[in-house]
Amino acid sequence: MPDLDLPRQGYDIIFSNSLLHHLLDPSALWKTLLKYAGPGARIALMDLLRPHSKQQAQALLNTYAGNEPEIKRVFGLVIDFDTRLPIDEVAA
Structure with missing residues (x-):
């Protein structure tokens, strides 16, 4: 995930829908959340779950x-x- 240039840091709410499974390195999402989420921020992540077979x-x-x-x-x-x-x- 390329380094983002968001307008600010300290967002109160961050929502991600079906992004995680596209990332080669899932830790990039967690690092970005830590960087841009403000204290007490609400974070909602939704993604797909791989079937077992x-x-x-x-x-x-x-x-x-x-x-x-x-x-x-x-x-x-x-x-x-x-x-x-x-x-x-x-x-x-």
Whole structure:
């Protein structure tokens, strides 16, 4: 994650949605949060959780994208399964 040039430090609220799994080094997000969060800041992080198996990923895809065209379903399965981080990869 490149060094950010935000307008200030000490933000009261920081929200991140589906960024963490895109980072090669998840610690970059934690370092950025420490740098820019003010005292008592509220931080909300949401991200994807990798299914335990390709079969579980396929079942989720069937449930939530069952009516999508085949190309979208195949692409979604590969992207979703291969990019989500397991808890132990981000818990440090």
